Amino acid sequence: MAIAHPTPISDQPAPPDPRRLHAANRAAVAFYREQLGGEHARGVRDYLRNRGLATLARHDSDDGPAQWLVGYAPRAWTALTHQLRAEGFTDQELLTAGLSVRTRNQRLIDRFRDRLMFPIRDPAGRPLGFIGRAAPAAGPAVPKYLNTPETALYRKGTVLFGVAEQQDRIQAGWRPVVVEGPIDAIAIWLSHPSNSRSGAIGVASCGTTLTHAQASIVCNMPGAGSGIVVAYDDDPAGHTAIERAWSVLRDAIPPGPLLAAELDGGDPADLLRSDGGRAAVRNAVQDQAYPLVQAVIDHRLTKLTTRHPRLFEDVAGRCAAVRAVVPLLFEAVNAAQATELATRVTERLGVGLDTVAIAMAEHVDRSVHDAGTALEQAALGRPPPTHPIHRSPSAAILAFPTLRMDGTTHRTDARAPADQRPVGRRDSIGRTRNS
Template sequence: MGAPRLRQPTPAVRGAGLEPGRLLAAVDAAVSYYRAQLAHADAPSAYLAERGLGVLVHREWPWRVGYAPPGWSSLTGHLRAAGFTPEELIGAGLSARTRTGPDRLIDVFRDRVMFPVRHPAGHAVAFLGRSGPHAGDVPKYLNNPRTAIYNKSHLLFGLAEQRDRIAARWTPVLVEGPADVLAVWLSYSRSGGTGAVALAPCGTTLSDTQASILRELPGAARGLVTAFDADAAGRAAVDRAWRLLRHARCPGPLLAAEFRAGADPADLLRGPSGRAQLRTALRRRARPMLDMVVDHRLTRLVERHPRLLEDIDGRCAAVRALVPLLFEATSPQEAITVARRIVAHTGVGVDTVATAAISHLEDLLHDFGPPGERRQPRR
């Protein structure tokens, strides 16, 4: 039998008009169901162990990681038998109707390691489902649809589970997904003292709201670190984090930990002395985030124009493209560091960077001239 076709969701928020307590109860029941399934599922348990997260199979709190079995309606049948209505299961983002049979419900999550997403108050409101290594052509992570109790742009994974570390002013670390959050959490489980507390967007890129949440964390005054892969997606995530966190006016320095291409915190954890290596990467191999943004911008320029830096005209063009980042520095010292980085990358003199900076500043002043004054294009 072929896969059932899901009906397209309606524009309205799922669960609107239903009793929020019932939606929360359905999600909580799903957490318990998925948790029980993990104990009897060899493949997902082996996957977690291979990722260095095997302790989570037997240690229930605070994460309660689980497993959604591959059946089309395993969870749906279980929760229907427990007294939840179809509307409540759809409203909680756990079940969906099919196109071929509008009265038939199937599970939203199937054959995935399940990470509950919690409201800061502690109750589970949604899930992030991670596919296995041999799942085929499916999304790596599957997120709950938006519901009356869950908006993925307004929450950070790991916030509720690590309230003790957050209150102790541990340094916030922004990572890609739940496996990375758990890797950092485990790396500090026996370290003593203070350390890093990792948080992740809920299956989406960082939002303005999430940046504001990070800014308000007690440890943000000590600095905020990003820890992403060194691939194209990771570079884009760092650049976006820089823009949003700078706009949010985070109180401490913005830093970025360096990882090799294709590696992330969870990858480090499973290596020899993985926990110590991960702590070292977050503590000693973090550099100013703006430095990394400069590197990324130049990398994109060279990818588009491979011979850009081969002559003086190309190098000067690169300087003009990089100089606006000088004006994003959060301190004079950081601006000096960026200028030196531009000099080192392009091979031009400091005077060339200074001239380009003055020209850029003149352009800015020209664009924002006196109110009401007609500004002519600069020649």
């Protein structure tokens, strides 16, 4: 007779119920919303008014400005924790949802205190977590932004703030604008009247550099075909973020051009406070937007001059700078843009087009050599070289005007019919030889 062995009891906690976590976050949204209207939140309301965002404190409806559900986490240590316990949520649920934290003496306290609270929601509108901005009276030692940690619901690299709140504009095909923070996203939203038939929508990457998953979300928006705009702060951190966004969005194969907003040294939230702020924001992210690769070139040259202030004072330094940015010329979407970018480099560095042409030829030579080396290694069953292999020029770059040494140009288009091509053929570095 077989002996029945008792089923071992696991000491692992039961997996969290997503429905309970969503419910806890909804209760937190309601609590923070109520707190924003209290006397202790007067300073936060003043801050919203001074930033041109006073309308966000309205509680009169779930659409219009109130659709953003902005709230305030009070300064008290356990205000939210006590409230949600009273509503029947367990300590484990509050910890798992990222709403509370446990101290060294095992006491449960609120994660967010004295902060302006922005719910992060999925496209269906369910709250997943929060972005908390320090209140105006917070000292310099307090982190400006604090996010919900990674939880069973919230994976910050896979969601974008502002998607749930702007589903109507997204489906209407408005142009997406990637921004750094929630206030920038709301500033773009406020800059368009509610009865606008077209415009731009701001989405924020929730306190992280743009990820591949977030880039995929943006590229799949109906309005991405008219262009995707990046509108980050005009500072060193913002420049680094722009380079990252350009690389990630390019790899996601956007359906339209990649553009940078003309922010004149600020960000969308700063522009909103300027004279004619709403119109200024609209112009910056629509009419005045320019190729993102141009912004990347400018930032790389600025970085070089910051590190080496005298770099452009001699020929060797200027040539080194040309070599540093010339690979980006192959990212142009067409011949006209490539020529414009090359001209911009010559003006910035004080060199001739012939210098850019030679640097481009060197770059093509390296690309061909690297690709050939990789092919040889593969044929021998060896791993490819560890150095990166440059991407082949896109089809659009086949139409890039060949820069002559005298600064004039002629067009060589390998895709054109034979009777429309220049006589002769080009060798590996772009020189035209007679047949």
